[in-house]
Amino acid sequence: MAGEALRTFDGEAVRRHLDYPSCLKVVRDAMMALSAGRTRQLLRSMIQMGEGRTFAQMPGTLGDDDMFGAKLISVFADPDRPGTRRHRGLVVMFEPENGRPVCVADAEEITHIRTAAASAVATDALAKPDARTLLIAGTGGQARSHLHALPLVRTFDHVVIWGRDPAKAEALAQDAAEKLGLPATSCRELKAAAERADVICTLTTAREPFLFGDWIRPGTHINLVGSSAAGPVEVDTPLVARSRYFVDSRASALDAAAEFLVARDEGAVADSHILAEIGDVLLNRAPGRESPSDITVYKSLGHAVQDLAAAAHLYRS
Known part of the structure; x- marks a missing residue:
């Protein structure tokens, strides 16, 4: 060198x-x-x-x-x-x-590419093997990168894209269909899409919950990606509490995983609710999904x- x-x-x-x-x-x-x-x-x-x-x-x-x-x-x-x-x-x-x-x-x-790759790795480790419906919440750069990465680990029969601007969601769905060959459509009703999804990726700049625990059916895997600091949250406390909760870095999550910190402050969970780092699951040092009915969450903060x-x-x- x-x-x-x-x-x-x-x-x-x-x-x-x-x-x-x-x-x-x-x-x-x-x-x-x-x-x-x-x-x-x-x-x-x-x-x-x-x-x-x-x-x-x-x-x-x-x-x-x-x-x-x-x-x-x-x-x-x-x-x-x-x-x-x-x-x-x-x-x-x-x-x-x-x-x-x-x-x-x-x-x-x-950041765009490795964040999507991390979500794909976590999805491969935690989602059901027969997951077929992917819901992307968000229409920005991370949504686009996740559309490249997630189909590398599961074969999706249906890809649904939701955003606060329906026109952007529709444009992204058309782009995914034409350029990536994905079976992609957009939706306006997030609740209905979430209730049918096997894998959900939250990729927004939301500051308040827009995805709720009582919408999520058993067996779903969720990648929480949008919030990277204490404060802004994308999902509510019941969703965090219902889930088998995994992180990329335990130290980072205890410092900045906003949804977890809110749930802990509300008394719904303790630090032990963080079951493992995803690396420990990959190393077979900690179990990931234990049942087809588990709701699994991977909190992505990204680490250096x-x-x-x-x-x-x-x-x-």
Whole structure:
């Protein structure tokens, strides 16, 4: 590595080289490595700079003798799309021999792809093998990336897309059908769609619950993705309490998993309601789904080693 120039991957390069099947493997390995203690990371630190303006830093190492680095990202309200946020930033990687920076990659595109890959890995581990109906709640970039990733782990006969703007939901469904070949339609009634879904992904900027526990039928798997800090919630306390609840990082969840923290503050659950990190399930150190009737939840906050592993893959490949 000595003498090598700093490699840069802009958004287009990330999209071109970080394909979804490869990213699923990279993220799966990173989840297991985190839970096994082979990687290290600090809790995300966030600096609030006024309404709708956050700067976050996520450092970590892939191992004492492996690459290390940090994700630096801004989360700002998008003036072109009211009610939405953009995640812009960089993932900076260092080599382990001399500590030189060797790679800089667009964090927004890595975030889109690795977050969807993580949801797919969790879905593969926790959803029923015969899950056939996927509900996507949201119409932004994460909705699009999840439409690429989730069909890699289950064969969906029906993909339903819901959003607060029905026109955007319809446009995304048409796009998914035409470009991805998915059996996708949009819906206006979220309750009816949720009652029929086998897998649900919440990918919104909601601050109050829009998905409720009494809508969810036994056997459903839910990926909670939209809220990444204490405060904004996408689902209500009864849904959290009914579920077998899994997280990407226990420490991060106890710090920032908003839906869980609200349920705990209301006395509905205790810390023990977090059954395991998804990495422990993948390592067969903790059970995942125990019954076809279980409602399983995967709370995705995203952790640094997922981003670092994705950037390391870009650099090495």
